[in-house]
Amino acid sequence: MAIHTIRRGDTLSALAQKYGTSVSALAKTNNIKNPDLIITGRKLTIPDGFDRPGQRPATAPPGMPGSSSRPGSSTQSPTQAGPVTGPSAPAGNGKGVTMDQLRKIMPNLSQAKAEQYLPHINNAMAEAGITTKNQKAAFLSQLAHESGQLRYMEEIASGSAYEGRRDLGNTQPGDGTRFKGRGPIQLTGRSNYRAAGQALGIDLENNPKRAADPDVGFRTAAWFWKSRGLNSLAESGNFREVTRRINGGYNGLADRQQYYNRALSVL
Template sequence: MLTPQRQAAFLAQLAHESGELRYFEELASGEAYEGRQDLGNTKLGDGKRYKGRGPIQLTGRNNYRAAGRALGLDLEANPERAADTDVGFRVAAWFWTSRGLNALADVGDFREITRRINGGYNGLAQREAYYRRALEVLTH
């Protein structure tokens, strides 16, 4: 069931991650992700190759592989495809559902949604502002 809480949480997170849908590829080089075993970046160059892309900023070899398998695409071999709108929004929807984020939206745990997407709480205040605005629009 699609509820205003789920919609608002999804829109808020994507708004923050993509700079209000302006950036479908992370502005940073991705070098900060180099050697990050937790992301599956095990080969030289993986950090840059599997940097954040799409409206949810999918990051890391493991996530590209899993998203690609779920969507029937070879995103591991073609990571730049995650930045294309026709793929990026599908990736965002897959990421959201595969992480159980609707259940968190249902109970209002926006902070945990942020942690599961971001790995921390970067931009939490802005994300919460987007959430409040989206919820206001969707419930009136």
């Protein structure tokens, strides 16, 4: 069992990625109530089976390669995300977005968060085939609006408003809260968690909180983007329809448009 002393700039998401575990596992092992609040100097216990950075437990099932629609906890252990389909190192092949570009598009995004999220963003764009300026601008601007410039990976509201929403597959008591919006493009509702999980090889239906972890959340965003055919709409410049398919309407269209115009200029 490894021990990690928290340093300035550390986040649970970054540490989970470093040690090949999950945010939920780290939080549970160390009795952390708020994963966004960790204290410099505190010693973290890395869960059994994750003794070295990048090591997965021998019993972990292999991942399968492979969001979101608006309109109680599991007793199963989290399933690790599968590998990203596509280039093995998209962040370095010149087809993604650079750190400088990302922070110009999302000026309130901190350097630490940008460093943490950039590989996941570029992997997601590679997985979804997002390669042109128009496609990248549309994708990044929607992420910026939906997540408050990547500040929120989970919906602030409780999710109780989705209770009983059969159109979202919420048919069991507690489904509204259990399957609230998570990820940079918010995955919402039991049906969407099931569909995204099946596509990515992750049991999100029984482990819904995994959708808020960056290694999964950006992939669900890529899955949603690709499954809804948004690249062709983005390439044609039909940003309004891209917004409608993500939001189910046009909420926040003006804000999304501002990010989009900025992204086009930066890219």
